[in-house]
Amino acid sequence: MPGRVSREGDGGAGAPVSVSGLGSGPEFDRIRRFLAGARGGGPAVRVGPGDDCAVVTGAGIALSADMSVEGVHFRRDWLAPEEIGWRATSAALSDLAAVAARPVGVLCSLAVSDADAGEMAERVMVGVREAAEAAGGALLGGDLTRSPGPLVLDVTVVGESAAPVLRTGARPGHELWVTGELGAPGFAVAALLAGRQPEPAVRDRFARPVPRLAEALWLVERAPLGALIDLSDGLGGDAGHVATASGVALELERAAIPIHPAVLTGAATREEALAHAMSGGEDYELCLTAPGGALEPLRAAFEREHGVRLTRVGRVAEGSGLFWMDGGTRAPLGAGGYQHFRGDP
Amino acid sequence: MPGRVSREGDGGAGAPVSVSGLGSGPEFDRIRRFLAGARGGGPAVRVGPGDDCAVVTGAGIALSADMSVEGVHFRRDWLAPEEIGWRATSAALSDLAAVAARPVGVLCSLAVSDADAGEMAERVMVGVREAAEAAGGALLGGDLTRSPGPLVLDVTVVGESAAPVLRTGARPGHELWVTGELGAPGFAVAALLAGRQPEPAVRDRFARPVPRLAEALWLVERAPLGALIDLSDGLGGDAGHVATASGVALELERAAIPIHPAVLTGAATREEALAHAMSGGEDYELCLTAPGGALEPLRAAFEREHGVRLTRVGRVAEGSGLFWMDGGTRAPLGAGGYQHFRGDP
Numbered sequence: 054m055p056g057r058v059s060r061e062g063d064g065g066a067g068a069p070v071s072v073s074g075l076g077s078g079p080e081f082d083r084i085r086r087f088l089a090g091a092r093g094g095g096p097a098v099r100v101g102p103g104d105d106c107a108v109v110t111g112a113g114i115a116l117s118a119d120m121s122v123e124g125v126h127f128r129r130d131w132l133a134p135e136e137i138g139w140r141a142t143s144a145a146l147s148d149l150a151a152v153a154a155r156p157v158g159v160l161c162s163l164a165v166s167d168a169d170a171g172e173m174a175e176r177v178m179v180g181v182r183e184a185a186e187a188a189g190g191a192l193l194g195g196d197l198t199r200s201p202g203p204l205v206l207d208v209t210v211v212g213e214s215a216a217p218v219l220r221t222g223a224r225p226g227h228e229l230w231v232t233g234e235l236g237a238p239g240f241a242v243a244a245l246l247a248g249r250q251p252e253p254a255v256r257d258r259f260a261r262p263v264p265r266l267a268e269a270l271w272l273v274e275r276a277p278l279g280a281l282i283d284l285s286d287g288l289g290g291d292a293g294h295v296a297t298a299s300g301v302a303l304e305l306e307r308a309a310i311p312i313h314p315a316v317l318t319g320a321a322t323r324e325e326a327l328a329h330a331m332s333g334g335e336d337y338e339l340c341l342t343a344p345g346g347a348l349e350p351l352r353a354a355f356e357r358e359h360g361v362r363l364t365r366v367g368r369v370a371e372g373s374g375l376f377w378m379d380g381g382t383r384a385p386l387g388a389g390g391y392q393h394f395r396g397d398p
Numbered sequence: 399m400p401g402r403v404s405r406e407g408d409g410g411a412g413a414p415v416s417v418s419g420l421g422s423g424p425e426f427d428r429i430r431r432f433l434a435g436a437r438g439g440g441p442a443v444r445v446g447p448g449d450d451c452a453v454v455t456g457a458g459i460a461l462s463a464d465m466s467v468e469g470v471h472f473r474r475d476w477l478a479p480e481e482i483g484w485r486a487t488s489a490a491l492s493d494l495a496a497v498a499a500r501p502v503g504v505l506c507s508l509a510v511s512d513a514d515a516g517e518m519a520e521r522v523m524v525g526v527r528e529a530a531e532a533a534g535g536a537l538l539g540g541d542l543t544r545s546p547g548p549l550v551l552d553v554t555v556v557g558e559s560a561a562p563v564l565r566t567g568a569r570p571g572h573e574l575w576v577t578g579e580l581g582a583p584g585f586a587v588a589a590l591l592a593g594r595q596p597e598p599a600v601r602d603r604f605a606r607p608v609p610r611l612a613e614a615l616w617l618v619e620r621a622p623l624g625a626l627i628d629l630s631d632g633l634g635g636d637a638g639h640v641a642t643a644s645g646v647a648l649e650l651e652r653a654a655i656p657i658h659p660a661v662l663t664g665a666a667t668r669e670e671a672l673a674h675a676m677s678g679g680e681d682y683e684l685c686l687t688a689p690g691g692a693l694e695p696l697r698a699a700f701e702r703e704h705g706v707r708l709t710r711v712g713r714v715a716e717g718s719g720l721f722w723m724d725g726g727t728r729a730p731l732g733a734g735g736y737q738h739f740r741g742d743p
Binding site: 105114121151198282 | 643
């Protein structure tokens with residue numbers, strides 16, 4: 054009910070969602086129900102859901118938050134409620150992969166309309182819990198509130214890393230690598246916007262992304278990584294973040310970018326496919342740098358172990374900005390990437 | 399723009415807000431601006447804002463999330479933008495006080511309309527940062543996204559506690575205590591809803607609440623606390639949480655409840671004042687149990703040190719539920735408290 058503020062307070066579900074520590078009422082019953090299936094988490098979880106805070110331990114605790122808004126980040130006619138929860142949680146967990154942290158758990162806050170406070174909220178939270186558990190983490194807590202507006206999820210991820218790999222470590226002479234094949238999620242959204250159903254493999258990359266957590270941990274245990282980031286904005290945008298944070302230039306080989314085969318097949322031109330790979334976003338693959346020659350000897354074992362490609366796409370050079378290397382010529386790539394407020398004055 | 403999903407991806411500001419690690423664009427410039435004034439945090443902050451995750455350390459890391467929605471939890475005609483940020487952050491920080499954790503920092507995710515993406519978002523975040531810093535914590539990260547709906551803030555608080563005090567520790571024979579004087583925030587909201595401006599001291603308790611973090615740490619260092627909780631739902635609701643979580647009954651002395659003097663003065667009857675104190679909510683005071691006689695010897699020093707009252711309001715008994723003790727008679731108190739979805743079928 055817009056414009057009306059309850060006089061009873063705002064902290065009703067402000068504590069982590071709770072099995073034992075809540076009073077009575079339909080909201081609390083619902084939360085109890087979806088938490089009943091949640092596992093308690095690994096040894097790093099000292100206090101799980103059920104009190105004012107969850108408590109976790111670890112040498113270094115990595116934290117990141119990612120907010121998704123209906124009509125901006127997802128549409129309910131495109132995704133099942135469980136997929137909405139899974140996708141928002143996987144997107145947030147990808148930030149743990151981006152520093153090579155091991156997931157401990159997630160907190161999820163959910164704002165829903167009165168009409169969505171029942172089955173819809175529960176099914177979204179089932180997707181959140183499934184994504185957290187698939188990544189080896191637990192549902193640690195969160196909040197549930199009504200809203201007169203669109204469904205909003207905010208997922209805070211909690212991971213453990215004694216030695217996080219940051220965006221700042223790219224050095225001239227490093228090679229630039231990416232995992233996986235790019236462009237399918239952006240291609241799926243383009244199809245959906247045009248009123249077409251994307252083919253299952255492409256839709257799946259959009260609706261059920263899997264963050265590269267095991268892949269990041271595997272790599273950091275075996276190679277002296279420089280910089281690491283996940284591809285949420287598209288390679289163009291995220292490589293730009295690495296270049297800026299590390300104070301270097303990145304030279305990308307136009308012909309080396311690993312484009313998802315369904316995008317190559319489905320796009321009208323190779324240029325259109327490349328655009329999806331560079332700026333479609335939501336790939337949740339990894340982009341990393343390592344000293345020259347460090348990763349090539351590991352490539353076959355990585356691809357066998359994870360069933361995911363590992364591709365050298367360029368190099369780190371002195372300077373700043375992004376460049377295309379194309380048949381020996383070098384040209385500025387432009388900012389690329391994605392901004393929420395592009396229409397902002 | 400409702401119903402339209404951008405094809406460019408959803409991770410644009412999904413990483414923690416960043417000074418060094420972001421690309422160009424008006425959104426990023428704005429985030430840089432408000433973070434420019436943020437302190438880096440204490441020794442527990444190993445990696446602050448600026449990468450995919452913040453990284454913190456500590457013996458036990460306490461985590462909680464609290465979501466606030468415009469029109470449900472606050473109205474912009476009642477609060478300045480900085481107060482909206484301060485209030486949401488203090489409400490979340492109160493959950494750290496509720497386990498006696500020391501604040502390390504906060505992550506704040508913000509969903510705003512295009513019209514609010516400028517000055518409004520920045521001023522809200524200034525309030526968030528001020529509340530975090532006033533509590534001894536840092537702004538660790540967050541997310542910023544546009545939304546076609548109301549302004550939504552989700553604040554995740556991060557604290558350190560080697561020995562968190564939970565809701566589960568109330569035992570028969572314990573005394574029940576509360577800090578401060580109750581009812582002023584609910585009384586302020588009642589006045590605002592009636593179109594009246596509350597008097598400054600009452601409005602301040604609503605608009606700029608101060609979580610009892612130092613008070614909780616002071617008490618836990620000096621007394622063998624049983625259960626601890628913060629008063630967000632009103633004493634009736636939160637005492638109910640303690641009773642349920644600990645598996646005990648709580649007997650509250652009707653005459654002992656510390657009602658805020660302005661509420662006693664302003665309310666039509668003492669019963670109305672008591673109702674504000676019991677179920678008005680948003681007091682962000684502490685409610686705790688301790689063995690009989692443990693706290694009375696500390697009371698004067700506590701009140702002198704913190705300028706906050708400490709009042710014995712009842713006792714813990716065998717059984718379950720809440721009871722009024724009133725001139726020697728005992729009567730069930732009822733559930734009380736607050737639920738977001740009270741209109742839910």
